[in-house]
Amino acid sequence: QQPVQSPQAVILREGEDAVINCSSSKALYSVHWYRQKHGEAPVFLMILLKGGEQKGHEKISASFNEKKQQSSLYLTASQLSYSGTYFCGTERRDDKIIFGKGTRLHILP
Amino acid sequence: DTAVSQTPKYLVTQMGNDKSIKCEQNLGHDTMYWYKQDSKKFLKIMFSYNNKELIINETVPNRFSPKSPDKAHLNLHINSLELGDSAVYFCASSQRLRSEQFFGPGTRLTVL
Numbered sequence: 001q002q003p004v005q006s007p008q009a010v011i012l013r014e015g016e017d018a019v020i021n022c023s024s025s026k027a028l029y030s031v032h033w034y035r036q037k038h039g040e041a042p043v044f045l046m047i048l049l050k051g052g053e054q055k056g057h058e059k060i061s062a063s064f065n066e067k068k069q070q071s072s073l074y075l076t077a078s079q080l081s082y083s084g085t086y087f088c089g090t091e092r093r094d095d096k097i098i099f100g101k102g103t104r105l106h107i108l109p
Numbered sequence: 110d111t112a113v114s115q116t117p118k119y120l121v122t123q124m125g126n127d128k129s130i131k132c133e134q135n136l137g138h139d140t141m142y143w144y145k146q147d148s149k150k151f152l153k154i155m156f157s158y159n160n161k162e163l164i165i166n167e168t169v170p171n172r173f174s175p176k177s178p179d180k181a182h183l184n185l186h187i188n189s190l191e192l193g194d195s196a197v198y199f200c201a202s203s204q205r206l207r208s209e210q211f212f213g214p215g216t217r218l219t220v221l
Contacts, residue, residue: 030207041199041212042152087152091207096165099152 001026003090005100012078013108020073020103022088031064031071032089032097035082042087045073075105083107112136113213115200121219122190129186130216132200140164140206141183143175144199146215152199158183159206190220 003024010018022031030049034042048064048071059076071090075082085104089097113134122128134141142165143155156175157165163175172188183200200213 032210034210036150041214042210044209044211047209085150096154096157096167097207097210098154102150102152 002098003088003100005086005088005103007103008101009104009106011106011108014080015077018075018078018105020075020086020088020105022071022073022090022100024069024090026069026090026092028064028066028069028090029093030091031062032091033062033071033073034087034089034099035084036087036102037084045086078105078107080107080109110135113200113202113211115198115213115216117216118214119217119219121221123221124190124192126190127186127188128190128218129184130198130200130218132183132185132213134181134200134202134211134213136202136211138202138204138211139180140203140208141177141180142201142203142210143183143185144201144212145169146197146199148196156183156185157206164206187218190218192220194218195220 006021033045036042062073064071085102087099087102089099091097116131140159142157146152158177161177174186177183197215197217199215201210203210
């Protein structure tokens with residue numbers, strides 16, 4: 001069951017904040033976040049394992065609400081280097097990671 | 110040092126041909142994966158090996174056959190290539206199933 005990401009695309013000016021959401025219809029064991037720049041491979045950002053857990057990576061943080069089967073990725077004071085496509089990958093217990101369709105983020109100077 | 114490498118980077122071939130893509134990781138990881146990313150950028154898992162054992166085998170055509178000669182290598186052989194096989198194929202590895210994955214640079218396969 002593929003997770004649903006929203007929005008599909010975001011355009012921001014440098015310094016603005018963004019939130020990317022990821023939701024699943026199934027109970028989740030963990031949520032993974034990756035960023036892929038154009039023409040490159042996906043790069044790991046973070047894994048969230050527990051309900052309500054929040055993690056950070058530079059000015060990027062995420063939360064995971066296990067009960068709602070949702071995760072959100074927060075990008076604070078966005079930088080040009082944040083541009084790319086963000087994928088959430090959801091995992092049920094003893095199962096594989098299934099990636100969402102991605103959210104394209106474009107940062108303008 | 111390259112962590113996960115793939116060869117070739119580009120592969121252009123005719124329909125009906127057979128081709129292979131090779132993947133190697135020098136991270137000492139136990140788990141390796143093959144993903145297919147189509148033109149819409151959808152990243153879909155195809156196979157996963159853990160300690161040379163196939164543990165995830167998604168519903169892909171049996172024209173696709175993975176092979177893991179050892180923990181550091183996972184190759185993908187594709188028989189009778191079709192137009193719909195055109196995509197970017199990524200190899201990835203992780204310490205164990207479910208942990209952080211390191212992706213290779215990808216192989217762009219174009220079937221004419």
